[in-house]
Amino acid sequence: MTTDRRGRLAVTLCRDLPDFADLAAEWDALHRRCPTATPFQSHAWLHSWWLSYGVPGRLRVVLARRGGRLIGAAPLMLVHRPMPLLVPMGGAISDFFDILVDGEDTETAIGALERGLHRTAAHAVVDLREVRPGASAHLLFEAWPGVRSSRTDSTCLELPAEPIDALIGRMTGSRAQRTRAKLRRIDALGIECRPVPVHRVAGAIGTLLRLHELQWLGRGVNPEHLRPRFCAHLVRSARRMVRDGEASVREFLLDGEVVAADLSLRSARLTGGYLYGADPRLRERKVDVSSMLLREIAREAGGPDRGVLSLLRGSEQYKNHWGPDPVVNRRLLLARSALEPLLRSRGAQLAARDRAAETVGARFPGARNWRDLLSGLPAAGLAAVSRS
Template sequence: MSTAVRTPASAGTATAAPASAKAPGTGTPAGSATAARLVRDPEVFGELAGQWDDLRRRSRSSTPFQSHAWLHSWWLSYGHPGRLRVVLVSRGGELVGAAPMMLTYTPLPTLVALGGDITDFSDVLLDDGDPDAAPALAGALHRVARGAVVDLREVRPGAAAERLYDAWAGPRRKLRDSVCLELPGVPMETLLERLPAPSAKRTRQKLRKIDKTGVTEHLVGPAEATAAVRTMLSLHELQWEGRGVTPEHLLPRFRAHLQRTVRKLVASGDAVLTEYRIGGETVASDISLSSADMVCGYLYGAHPRLRAARLDITTMLLRHDAAFAESSGRGTLSLLRGTEPYKLRWQPVPVPNQRFVLARREMAPGLALHTARILGRSAAAGLVRRYAARGGWTWRTRTTGRRSGSGRTAGGENRRTAG
């Protein structure tokens, strides 16, 4: 089911050019009015793949987490019936804006981005060549948010959601969210220059040991991806057996989501699934995602015998991702969320994600309450982490099963964490 959403003329209609003119860089009439609609039917959302990914190619800041393959598959595994709220804005029959949302209760009615805790970056999609796309989408989402607060988490700096935030006509708050760590997209030898000389020497020795072991890399194709994801998750479970694996990684819904998604992302070039083999046997496997300017490692699994042989698995994977970033001309190698010591040794740049909380004017008290809850929980979590860092007790989060004192930001996933 989809319904039309009325938007104010000032938020969606361009008048500077005649209807036959084209927006720069697009085939969309720049002078035609925008039309907004709300999609609540998962089947209708599923049929949007072609239009959605065409818009994503025109929204340069997007990541694979905003692909139709990722979002629709996530809904199939994690969505709740009746809660889907996908806001679309079109001009001349072509999508120029999209906000993939769902309705939750926290306990206030709240519109949140699709993707949940297993998604490192959330965003909306906006046609970079249409200057009116942001105000039009903001106006449509403003209309849909009647009686609800909008909460956009894990917004990467430079994301399209920043333009939505700037165009929002109502109360709004910008908060700090998880910290991501980033390295330049350069070869491993250049990354080694960031380390103190003794550490760089040890790392080179570890890499030579990996090479002497005879590890080979196999790039998995789309036809192999479903089985390869199953293998990777089996290795992941073996790797963390008895050591606090993230519970979500073992659930059928997570496996089904990755199998559906990775096959499509490998086919589209938005993901690389690599198997590391010794003597023809797969002993490790990992998934790397890529956007226009970034490569990021998402999840991996490795047989325990590699650790028993004292092979540095994360360095092996980092070398692969660094080579991929450099060869493809992507300037950023993201280590995603979390500030674990093994990441910090590479002297990465900390890049905080953002959290945007938006509301209509009549929902200003709700926005204030929702923001106070966020800040209160953040302060409490910070106190626990500091106490745990001094040797106090630890606790496990409900969503991730991670220890609060481990340095991992609760509520998110990335590849190279302890579980």
């Protein structure tokens, strides 16, 4: 614990799951006060993720409080391969990482988290993946007193949080006409969009995953999406997030039958479509599923305070039709000065991995999830191709 001159600032380390569970109310309040927070830093998402993927004894959450009020949090965990590392909670199924800082006390929170993390990382390199431009983690990076380095990470695509008509207006004339015709066809078929209430989330997530598997049958579905632990995580997290207005689950019905379902997540300034499933028979009916889904997500994201509509990781062709802006995440490496050789070793490993990934991508452009395969991480998440 450390204290400022007024005796009000405390920095602690949470290592036990029950203690982290007890943080829910004040964590949620901090998440709402943090201007850079994404849905993947919500307590509902992280706590549920740990129940499915966490390893007992590895939890490392740095907490900063001023006068008893939580003003900063860094949700991390300890791994030992290929070396001692502190890495983000949320793993490969989370598109973005960030620390949480109180927007009304940012400087104090950053300083406290820097000191707490410096103490926690006595024997480990801090490896922060998928940090968005403008994220609070960049402030921590700049304040870090030891050694540090930064690398590019995944590319994400973003649109303004505007209604679908405004998004279509960004397209060229012929493409805009085709998109409007596709939406008219969806309406003519009578496809109905139905929001799912909290008490029906579990069943709707099951339907979503069944349709997701069906749509990718024979085409290399992400195997993590078929595992019970992933389903359990989505059900747990979505229940809380739908209840709290941080997520929406939707079902799309044709002739009374659910033919598609999707899950979108949101925070104060970012809304994104996370995962969907669609009956392959919709292709036979010439239904443009991506346009159908985006219209509903855009309706949800619209508003002066929503910020951006994120298409999340990956640059698949169907996303590029909308003319999104590419945004490149960063990978931030931090270590104590005494651990500079370890940080350099980690950087060399990542450089070699990136070169191997580029080689695989050039020789096998149709290969799926090659970055995750080469990284040795579970291909569990929002890797672009897996979520289409």
